Amino acid sequence: MLVGALVLLASACSGSVRQGDLQDSESVITGLTVAGQPGTAPTVRMRTPLKVDDTTSGVTVTGTGAPIQVDQLFVLELTLYDARTGKLALSTYDTGVAVAAKSSDDRLFPALSDALVGVRQGSRLVLAATAADAFATGGVPPKGVRRDDPVVVVADVVAVPPATVLKVIDGTAVTPAAGTPAPVVSAGLVAGIDFTGVRRPAKPVAQVLVQGSGPAIAAHDLVTVHFVAQRSRQHDPFEDTFFKEPEQVAIGAGTAPAAWDQLLVGVHRGSRLVLYGPDGNGMIAWVVDVLGVS
The missing domain is CATH 3.10.50.40 (Chitinase A; domain 3)
Known part of the structure; x- marks a missing residue:
């Protein structure tokens, strides 16, 4: 490579x-x-x-x-x-x-x-x-x-880091499809993911929860995000940025999860979405807030 x-x-x-x-x-x-x-x-x-x-x-x-x-x-x-x-x-x-x-x-x-x-x-x-x-x-x-x-x-x-980075998402709430993993919110911040009633999909799926109106993510962009990552077999996230500084992630550079490279392209700044897919016999999911797009 x-x-x-x-x-x-x-x-x-x-x-x-x-x-x-x-x-x-x-x-x-x-x-x-x-x-x-x-x-x-x-x-x-x-x-x-x-x-x-x-x-x-x-x-x-x-x-x-x-x-x-x-x-x-x-x-x-x-x-x-x-x-x-x-x-x-x-x-x-x-x-x-x-x-x-x-x-x-x-x-x-x-x-x-x-x-x-x-x-x-x-x-x-x-x-x-x-x-x-x-x-x-x-x-x-x-x-x-x-x-x-x-x-x-x-x-x-x-790409270089985004010039405009939101403090919090500013989009419009969207009613998700039934059976979508749900963010668990504590004190206004995403603290985990609820997999109740969610069926394991055959491939990664994206569901927008809040629709932003800012610039859309393109392939090979740098994005600034808050996110939570959790497996369905675990009670707590294995990664969570909501209680610290947001992270910069390169899309299409082989450094982000493959599902991000595939499913974040086209998502607008100010959005929140949940990405989830198969993980062994269980599932893995991310709740992602898009705060900046290069």
Whole structure:
């Protein structure tokens, strides 16, 4: 998987990075051209073997969203080429699974993490990295790429944290279908889930309980949520954010439960819904309040 390969790259050293050499240009270094718009796989042309003397980055398309900040979660579509051969090595556009990361964690190699700080949502960053910056100190190259090969990375900034986050949901109550798990509310906060009268479904199901009117969640968005998670065989939740700070969750990045990736797309900010599905011989359910959408 691409995410796993990028994690393996993450132990690389950062080296020296020249940022913004060719802002708003489609050529980052001599012999390399990257065309296209964020949201679609890039068209990359290079003279091979591409000579990369220093790790260099530039923004070829500038977005209008908020910039990535240090230690802030963001979502990327990533494409990686072997600069020696010009061959595509990895692409989230092919796998359909974006990458969620922070500049301070180890999911991306440091030269890429450093270059992304300050880049706005909706932008495309192109980075040509030396082999030393990509694979030194134990970094493992993806399949087909040699340890001494430089690489070209195209990073599309899909999402940063929502600019507007509600304190509480503000939608209109909806009468749920009979047999839907019900939130147990204590002091105005969801404290558990009642499975009384609920039949185990064959696949995950979503039921809106409160219909919001804010922006709708799209694939690969970052959302801010409160949620409770509970299994039908247990009396208490195994996870609950309502009594602490809400969490940021990346949709379609392989980090949320699969049911969330499938069923939260299209849900509006300000909504509350219950997601439930089979879990062994029992059921698992989440009550989710959508407070922010990137």
